[in-house]
Amino acid sequence: SAVISQKPSRDICQRGTSLTIQCQVDSQVTMMFWYRQQPGQSLTLIATANQGSEATYESGFVIDKFPISRPNLTFSTLTVSNMSPEDSSIYLCSVLRPSTGELFFGEGSRLTVL
Amino acid sequence: KQEVTQIPAALSVPEGENLVLNCSFTDSAIYNLQWFRQDPGKGLTSLLLIQSSQREQTSGRLNASLDKSSGRSTLYIAASQPGDSATYLCAVKNEKLTFGTGTRLTIIP
Numbered sequence: 001s002a003v004i005s006q007k008p009s010r011d012i013c014q015r016g017t018s019l020t021i022q023c024q025v026d027s028q029v030t031m032m033f034w035y036r037q038q039p040g041q042s043l044t045l046i047a048t049a050n051q052g053s054e055a056t057y058e059s060g061f062v063i064d065k066f067p068i069s070r071p072n073l074t075f076s077t078l079t080v081s082n083m084s085p086e087d088s089s090i091y092l093c094s095v096l097r098p099s100t101g102e103l104f105f106g107e108g109s110r111l112t113v114l
Numbered sequence: 115k116q117e118v119t120q121i122p123a124a125l126s127v128p129e130g131e132n133l134v135l136n137c138s139f140t141d142s143a144i145y146n147l148q149w150f151r152q153d154p155g156k157g158l159t160s161l162l163l164i165q166s167s168q169r170e171q172t173s174g175r176l177n178a179s180l181d182k183s184s185g186r187s188t189l190y191i192a193a194s195q196p197g198d199s200a201t202y203l204c205a206v207k208n209e210k211l212t213f214g215t216g217t218r219l220t221i222i223p
Binding site for chain 2: 004006010041042043045090092094100101102103104105106107108110
């Protein structure tokens with residue numbers, strides 16, 4: 001299985017600030033995915049990050065609010081901009097093993113916005 | 115639109131018992147189904163992946179089955195242990211990946 005490291009594991013932030021979450025994978029992957037899990041909810045896909053191209057955002061998510069970088073095949077960042085308490089969630093990055101379709105997740109970044 | 119349901123939302127069983135978790139989906143035209151566990155405040159750990167052509171997969175004390183025609187998958191946990199306490203999520207892949215809302219499992223020592 002892929003080893004996926006996320007930083008920070010958790011953070012407490014003030015309203016109006018921005019936070020960047022990093023995701024590092026131990027092998028090269030074509031597609032990386034960013035998910036949000038709000039308290040008591042299941043996972044919602046924010047965007048798909050492909051190396052060398054703009055991220056593809058799901059309905060309800062926009063680049064201004066969640067800018068994503070994908071500088072190489074092992075790394076991606078997600079920024080949560082101009083945060084509000086409604087952004088308090090666990091943010092997770094994931095990668096797909098193309099040969100099987102199996103999805104692997106990082107440990108998650110637990111964000112609390114005051 | 116695919117809908118994935120996991121019932122019950124929460125389950126408590128004494129240590130040592132065998133148990134079954136359920137996952138139902140509305141669109142049977144799937145590529146695969148994956149089971150995960152999630153510890154509180156953490157990421158997801160992949161448990162088992164069943165391809166659409168398969169009927170079951172096994173890993174240790176875990177066995178997952180898939181019945182596409184009825185839109186159901188079950189995760190069987192044998193000889194449960196307190197360390198099995200977690201939320202279990204199923205995710206169904208067709209055009210998109212759709213997650214269930216999970217079953218929170220508590221194993222009582």
